[in-house]
Amino acid sequence: MIRLNSDTETRPTTAMRKVMAEAEVGDEQRGDDPSVNRLQLRVAELLSKEAALFLPSGTLCNLIALKAHTRPGDAVVVEHMAHIVRAESGGAALAVGLMVEPIVTDRGVFGPDALDEALARVGTLPTPYGTSARLVCVEQTHNLGGGTVWPLPTLRAVGERAWTQGMAVHMDGARLMNAAVASGTPAAAFAACVDSLWLDFTKGLGAPLGAVLAGSKEFIAEARRYKQLFGGALRQAGIVAAGCLYALDHHVERLAEDHENARHLAQSLDAIDGIRVRNPEPETNMVFFEVRKAGLDHSALIARLHEAGVALGASGRYIRAVAHLDTGRAEIDAAIALVDRLMAQ
Ligand SMILES: *Cc1c(COP(=O)(O)O)cnc(C)c1O
Numbered sequence: 001m002i003r004l005n006s007d008t009e010t011r012p013t014t015a016m017r018k019v020m021a022e023a024e025v026g027d028e029q030r031g032d033d034p035s036v037n038r039l040q041l042r043v044a045e046l047l048s049k050e051a052a053l054f055l056p057s058g059t060l061c062n063l064i065a066l067k068a069h070t071r072p073g074d075a076v077v078v079e080h081m082a083h084i085v086r087a088e089s090g091g092a093a094l095a096v097g098l099m100v101e102p103i104v105t106d107r108g109v110f111g112p113d114a115l116d117e118a119l120a121r122v123g124t125l126p127t128p129y130g131t132s133a134r135l136v137c138v139e140q141t142h143n144l145g146g147g148t149v150w151p152l153p154t155l156r157a158v159g160e161r162a163w164t165q166g167m168a169v170h171m172d173g174a175r176l177m178n179a180a181v182a183s184g185t186p187a188a189a190f191a192a193c194v195d196s197l198w199l200d201f202t203k204g205l206g207a208p209l210g211a212v213l214a215g216s217k218e219f220i221a222e223a224r225r226y227k228q229l230f231g232g233a234l235r236q237a238g239i240v241a242a243g244c245l246y247a248l249d250h251h252v253e254r255l256a257e258d259h260e261n262a263r264h265l266a267q268s269l270d271a272i273d274g275i276r277v278r279n280p281e282p283e284t285n286m287v288f289f290e291v292r293k294a295g296l297d298h299s300a301l302i303a304r305l306h307e308a309g310v311a312l313g314a315s316g317r318y319i320r321a322v323a324h325l326d327t328g329r330a331e332i333d334a335a336i337a338l339v340d341r342l343m344a345q
Contacts (some may be wrong), residue, residue, distance in 0.1 A: 002331045005313035007175075007258075007285060007324035010206040016246045023242030028054070028234045035238030039245050043199070043212040046248070047191040051220035053213045054241060055232050058083075058174050061198035061213040062137075063091045064226040068219055069135045069168040069196070072097030077118045078137040080104045081144040083172055095230075099131050108145020111154055112161040124165045136162045139172045140179045140190060140197075144315060146279040147262070147286030147322075149179045152189055159193035171197035174211075178204055178284040181255040195219065204255050204285060205247040206325045210240045251325065258285040261323040261332045268336045269321075274343050278318055288318040293343070304342055310335045 003009035026032035036054045044052040055061050062084050078084055080102035092098040101122045103110045122133045142148040159169045171194040180187040191197055196215035201207035213223055227233050262282040270277040274293035298319055302312050313320045
């Protein structure tokens with residue numbers, strides 16, 4: 001099976017499994033797991049933040065950050081197709097009590113003017129009628145926007161505008177390292193524009209699970225409390241942290257190959273009759289396309305491809321393909337040939 005449906009499909013490599021099996025471990029919940037502690041230090045350093053906290057998932061990083069930066073009834077300003085809005089079970093509302101003030105964009109990136117417009121709708125100070133926006137969230141890269149990179153100057157401008165308004169800024173950095181590799185901007189430069197951020201180890205970095213949230217000492221102390229509260233405190237988690245450390249050593253630079261493969265995939269699909277690629281020049285590892293041919297619907301095509309051994313995902317009005325560690329050029333070429341053949345039929 002060629003699993004192009006998501007970069008979460010990466011399986012731990014033999015070398016990664018070996019270091020995981022041999023990891024030094026302790027009781028993580030008590031702060032006694034040496035591998036987890038090493039990973040937290042490593043990420044804090046990578047992002048030039050005071051402290052970092054290991055968590056089992058990116059979704060929990062977002063939930064804890066929302067909780068730590070706001071109070072129930074506040075508003076969070078966030079792009080309308082952000083993972084926080086579309087794919088986290090309404091946690092912002094259910095578990096944190098937030099109103100969402102969406103900013104509508106095509107590709108997931110907005111500038112300070114769009115933030116101003118949102119703040120003209122919601123305001124930053126409580127009034128008898130409205131609520132107050134305490135937090136802005138950005139997504140690096142923006143998944144449903146097309147794997148879009150927030151350019152550093154745009155991010156800085158939005159961060160500074162938010163700080164001027166007394167708001168906090170949080171980055172969902174599920175694919176932060178893809179953004180860093182694609183743009184040549186160090187992850188720490190992006191991190192300097194926000195109060196808190198996290199990166200995921202289960203996407204292109206290829207670890208089986210784990211995410212690390214970073215920020216100020218005070219923020220991380222509070223995050224630790226919510227980690228316990230939400231059931232995210234673990235025991236011998238060093239087994240997993242060792243895989244994450246391995247990923248930082250071996251799987252970051254190679255993300256450039258995924259980006260190159262995504263570009264090749266996008267251009268090859270775009271050349272097939274009846275296919276329109278939304279992002280023919282993908283910035284990172286994702287390709288979104290639609291089929292415009294009479295009588296062909298997306299779910300039928302996805303089902304046919306799946307039967308033939310290629311997994312792709314439906315994403316709104318598009319089909320999404322994601323290049324990753326387990327889909328090299330040979331797998332990408334096999335997928336292209338199959339799509340070409342099915343489209344010709
Ligand atoms: C995958 C993803 C998440 C959630 O991460 P998990 O580790 O799967 O919980 C959050 N934001 C974005 C943009 C993602 O792609």
